Amino acid sequence: MATFNLNINGKTQSVDIDPATPILWVLRDHLDLVGTKYGCGIAQCGACTIIMDGNAVRSCSIPVSAAEGTKITTIEGLSEKVDHPVQKAWMEHDVPQCGYCQAGQIMSAVALLENNPNPTDEDIDNAMNGNICRCGTYVRIKKAIKTAANS
């Protein structure tokens, strides 16, 4: 057990925990931030995607010990009023079906657009290929990313 001070969504939170615990379970079990989802546990599905220091990462595969000193954004911290351009585009295209993968999709899309405001189709494929949508909403996700890029 060790104590970690984590900067999550602009707030510093402290947890006393096994250093090997993946950030995913710290968020879900200890901080009650359950928007970030478990899908595979091995960095293959993207359901657990968060933004760490500006990059989309798989929180299931990063231990909490590696998170100290970084800035983490989760789906809950994206906007106060549900008005992040990516969220708005998601609403416009009514993207989700079951919704389970969507937090991860949105976080990958946000990181993509922060690093590359005008992505090509290929850029979008590359950035989003780590996020599985079992319901198959890919066509809408891509449209929504383009809408967000243009806004």
Next chain:
Amino acid sequence: MTIIKTKLNRRSFLKASALAGGGMILSFSWLTGCKPTAEQEALGLPDEWFELNSYIKIGDNGRVTLFSPNPEFGSNVKTSMPMILADELDVDWSNVIVEQADFYPERYERQFTGGSQGIRQGWNPLRAAGAAARYLLVAAAAQTWEVSADEIKTSKGIIEHKGSGKKAHYGEMASMAATIEVPVEVKLKDIKDFNIIGTSKKNVDIEKIITGKPMFAMDYKQEGTLVSAIVHPPAFGMQLKTFDGESIKSMSGIKDVFSFHVHSDGYVQNAFDTTTHQEMVAIVGNSTWEVLQAKKALQVEWEKAPDKEITVSGWGGNQSKVKIPSGLENTDGHLARMEEYSKKPANVLRKDGNPEEAFQKAAKVLEKTYTAPYLAHNCMEPVNCYAHVTADKAEIYGPTQAPEFIINTLSERLGLPKDKIQINLARMGGGFGQRAYSHHMVEAAVISQKVGAPVKMMYTREDDMTYGIYRPTYTATYRAAIDENGKLTAIHVKAGGIPETPIAPNRFPAGAVENYLAEGWDIPSNITIGAFRAPRSNFIASAEQSFLDELAEELGKDPIDFRLELLDRATKNPVGTNNDYDPERYAGVLKLVREKANWDSPKEGVHRGVSAYFCHNSYVAEVLDLRLEGNKPVVENVVAAVDCGIVINPDAASNMGEGAIVDGIGNAFFGELPFKDGVPQKNNFNDYKMIRMSEAPKKIEVHFVKNEHAPTGLGEPLFPPVFAAVSNALYQATGKRFYTQPFGKELDNVMLRM
């Protein structure tokens, strides 16, 4: 004008909610959990709600709460079912709050999401509930104003009597409406007067989804909830021998380790009680990570399971014994046995004319065999469930498509009466048929009962992918007899699988061919299977529609023309009497897809495949356009034409259709779960390949036939035809026919790679 029996009775409803132990125990999630949006705040909450029936409450300020009865797994029923209520009730959609109803069989007619039947079977009850509540509000106004109800009009939640100039909103009449006798019959709206049905409305949960609000069972816990993982046998045909619980009990955060049985001995199962592993080990602890660490460290010994026999009770209550063979099965063995069965005579499921003679006399026989593997559902949200079982009651919150099929099981296993068990319905992270089998609710409940605390049980992805209830493996052999004039004289299909045949004997092309023979066979297995998006259809459509494509070519016909000729025969002079499709509606979608896809003007470099199928009471035709970029097949566009009657929520319906098409393309190219010595050879997404964005079509168009037929299935029917649209397009691109799924594995043979 349509008059409908309401079947609603307020007294029985009130009794039911009292029985459920808390009256209206449902609350507004945005009151208890999250903040209301600005819009919700502006509309305000009423001081008092009045229940007009189990689906509808009206606030004194005119706000409306509609309860969506069926579990939501992504097909968007939580939006479309209330839309039906709202249209008949005649309210302003923006004034509606939608709530998920929990499981109350006394209050709702059918709380089952599956078989693409939610909207089809909910159509009349929901319309009746909306219309009956409107009737009560109008009757209340008529009494208050002392005018005739016939002279009163409603619009968007406003009641008006022109003659006297009286006007009120629904909220003003709600308290009186709630005291008026529920009518036995009500008049429904004319279809032309619908103003919500048929217009696109956003998913009612969209804001919660995109802000990460807790909505799934996976996200749920109460004070003091413990976490539990399970360990199940690694192979089909294996069972628990011993385990060393003591050695992990001392690990950090671990509370208890024990084995448990899912069903009690001699339990008579229902058709949805499918459970692969009757005995498992449960590990219970404080946090997910601690429990997962202990799960990894647990020492377990397994042994081969003997032959078993279970008793299953069918729909009519008649019981049958089902044998579950012992043994550790292999995919190679499955394929060999299926080949052997394909060559033996099988059960005749339908026979028209004299197919034997037609084949004897044929100048040419075309014969092809198609095979597909087991598939795992791989719902994005792994199996999980929250349960809190105490001495006298149980609360269960978990993903289930079919609470009504598990309530008896829970009652029997927990030793609690049904009315002491409350199943609350979580939004599901996918279902695809697999969540109709709710063994996990029993497992979580048994664990909670044992440890005497609320428990959240979670399968890892590996547990989820390897526990069973798969889409079966199948094979089908199609034969066609062609006479010396190049005319089709007979079709013969023989198809089977492990453990079921995929044939629906009275579907097309039955009815369209003079001489027709359908035979089925099956091979028992200990690998459990269950419904998977359009069960059986999802394979037989791929075989049939690939075969018809090859047959059309053999006969020198355009594949759409050929299908239309067959359907024309089935329309004008059908063979046999039991044909369970409407050939004109079937032809309708082929004609529509031909037009929308510009089938008659082919494009340079674009290879097209067509396919059509009827299932779940709906008709679908699809054209898939494929291009080769270097050696990579790229699906450029898929155009679908769908006849599912009236479409409730067109944009959401398209979304569902797009998803089914992506799902079909993914499984056609990549889906497969092989076995070795009973062990599933894939257990996570590193080796079970799922379709990803770069392999998805660049574009999908879903077109609906406009008609006034009552709505039919939508979630499933777009899925089965995709497989053959893929294989037929691949043939156009490569000159090679694809008979064995997943096709991705055969691409190497033609120097292609996905």
